[in-house]
Amino acid sequence: MNKLIKYVLYDIVRNKIIVAYTLFLLLxxxxxxxxxxxxDKGLLSLLNLVLLTxxxxxxxxxxxxFYNSYEFMELLVSQPIRRSRIFMSEYLGVALSLSAAxxxxxxAPVLFFAPSTTGLFLVVTGVLITFVxxxxxxxxxxxxxxxxxxxxxxxLLWFYFALIYDGLVLLILYAFSDYPLEQTTLALTALNxxxxxxxxxxxxxxxxAMMGYTGALYxxxxxxxWxxxxxxxxxxxxxxxxxxxxxxxxQKRDL
Amino acid sequence: MSKTYGKLQVLRGVSVxxxxxxxxxxxxxxxxxxxxxxxxxxxxxxxxxxDIKFKGESVLNRHAYRSQIGYMPQIGRYPENMxxxxxxxxxxDIRKNAPIDDELIGLYxxxxxxxxxxxxxxxxxxxxxxxxxxxxFDPQVLILDEPTAxxxxxxxxxLKGKILKEKKKGKLVLITSHVMSEVEEVADEVLCLVDGAxxxxxxxxxxxxQTQETRLSRAVAKMMNGGTAL
Numbered sequence: 001m002n003k004l005i006k007y008v009l010y011d012i013v014r015n016k017i018i019v020a021y022t023l024f025l026l027l028x029x030x031x032x033x034x035x036x037x038x039x040d041k042g043l044l045s046l047l048n049l050v051l052l053t054x055x056x057x058x059x060x061x062x063x064x065x066f067y068n069s070y071e072f073m074e075l076l077v078s079q080p081i082r083r084s085r086i087f088m089s090e091y092l093g094v095a096l097s098l099s100a101a102x103x104x105x106x107x108a109p110v111l112f113f114a115p116s117t118t119g120l121f122l123v124v125t126g127v128l129i130t131f132v133x134x135x136x137x138x139x140x141x142x143x144x145x146x147x148x149x150x151x152x153x154x155x156l157l158w159f160y161f162a163l164i165y166d167g168l169v170l171l172i173l174y175a176f177s178d179y180p181l182e183q184t185t186l187a188l189t190a191l192n193x194x195x196x197x198x199x200x201x202x203x204x205x206x207x208x209a210m211m212g213y214t215g216a217l218y219x220x221x222x223x224x225x226w227x228x229x230x231x232x233x234x235x236x237x238x239x240x241x242x243x244x245x246x247x248x249x250x251q252k253r254d255l
Numbered sequence: 256m257s258k259t260y261g262k263l264q265v266l267r268g269v270s271v272x273x274x275x276x277x278x279x280x281x282x283x284x285x286x287x288x289x290x291x292x293x294x295x296x297x298x299x300x301x302x303x304x305x306d307i308k309f310k311g312e313s314v315l316n317r318h319a320y321r322s323q324i325g326y327m328p329q330i331g332r333y334p335e336n337m338x339x340x341x342x343x344x345x346x347x348d349i350r351k352n353a354p355i356d357d358e359l360i361g362l363y364x365x366x367x368x369x370x371x372x373x374x375x376x377x378x379x380x381x382x383x384x385x386x387x388x389x390x391x392f393d394p395q396v397l398i399l400d401e402p403t404a405x406x407x408x409x410x411x412x413x414l415k416g417k418i419l420k421e422k423k424k425g426k427l428v429l430i431t432s433h434v435m436s437e438v439e440e441v442a443d444e445v446l447c448l449v450d451g452a453x454x455x456x457x458x459x460x461x462x463x464x465q466t467q468e469t470r471l472s473r474a475v476a477k478m479m480n481g482g483t484a485l
Contacts, residue, residue, distance in 0.1 A: 078324075083318070253301075254301060
């Protein structure tokens with residue numbers, strides 16, 4: 001496995017996009033911390049931008065990488081290696097390099113400007129979100145052989161999780177505002193990895209005091225070690241389910 | 256085994272046993288299923304029904320058996336950013352314990368071009384790399400998909416010589432080809448696929464005898480015409 005990851009990483013590092021991504025995140029984080037005044041404010045703005053850009057870049061980069069690696073995979077499938085190993089090496093190669101970019105671009109500035117548990121949560125969330133969206137990207141890529149379609153599906157997924165989903169949740173909350181919706185909102189949060197990440201970080205900031213009943217419920221759940229454990233487990237499910245299903249499809253398809 | 260791509264039925268119940276120490280040429284019109292058949296053997300394409308056995312064991316969803324197969328694709332596609340050296344080293348890295356036979360690398364003088372990127376190579380040079388990779392690990396079975404298409408005559412001669420040499424070592428060599436003179440030169444037996452089914456599988460001598468022709472291309476043409484008439 002490690003051998004193959006080495007070659008995947010080598011290919012990615014030669015691609016300058018990952019360097020540009022690191023610099024972009026670095027500039028963003030440092031800029032926001034310089035502007036914000038207090039560390040918490042900086043973290044809050046950073047959170048919002050991270051939750052918008054990290055999924056987008058992860059999913060687009062991973063999808064294009066997958067299609068560009070077709071030759072590489074074709075070369076390998078005629079060799080004595082398991083297909084699942086080829087697939088997992090590709091996944092880990094992409095997810096690890098994007099995470100490394102995130103750790104340098106956001107992790108280092110957070111450590112420097114706002115070393116706190118909230119900061120730690122932001123970094124962990126960012127890495128998990130990267131893994132989730134690379135898995136979703138691979139799922140989009142194995143569904144269709146057409147690169148344009150694959151990237152289209154990937155972008156739709158991003159639109160859905162980053163923008164449309166919140167709109168739908170608001171719609172539901174508004175339509176059923178006469179009913180107690182705390183439990184429902186909790187469940188709805190778990191259905192979107194981006195929201196889950198947002199809630200995990202927000203609850204460690206002071207602003208959570210302004211989130212009303214739902215906020216209080218969230219705080220009572222996510223505030224405990226238990227709740228954090230569950231949230232992390234749900235996040236991991238968001239990685240594992242798309243990853244395993246795309247691996248299955250990849251193993252059964254013709255190359 | 257059978258295989259369909261969507262509505263297109265590429266292989267319809269092909270069943271054949273190939274034994275070692277022979278050069279078998281798979282011929283047939285374009286789209287007859289030659290490449291699909293070799294890709295099935297390699298596990299790149301999974302058959303819808305049927306089984307493929309290698310040394311008595313099914314190879315479906317296995318991978319270890321591929322260490323004994325060398326494959327030269329019709330059109331070699333390689334990661335464009337990698338250099339020849341890296342491609343060869345990577346494959347060697349994967350097949351760590353295999354014996355090395357780098358005769359073709361030497362004969363094709365690939366070492367002189369080791370630092371060229373795969374994306375910058377001409378089609379013929381890529382074919383040379385493919386050939387060198389197929390023979391590199393001294394495999395028991397060689398699957399060559401139109402090996403000489405794109406190679407210059409000199410390089411093609413080298414390849415033919417290498418094929419005959421490997422045959423003498425008792426290996427099984429499968430070649431798909433359209434060039435009958437070439438088939439006649441290297442092959443012992445001819446397997447003819449038409450529309451995804453085997454039309455005939457005979458030794459070259461038998462084909463010539465049956466059709467009373469001295470040239471293989473004519474003999475095969477006669478056999479194929481006779482077959483469609485049936």
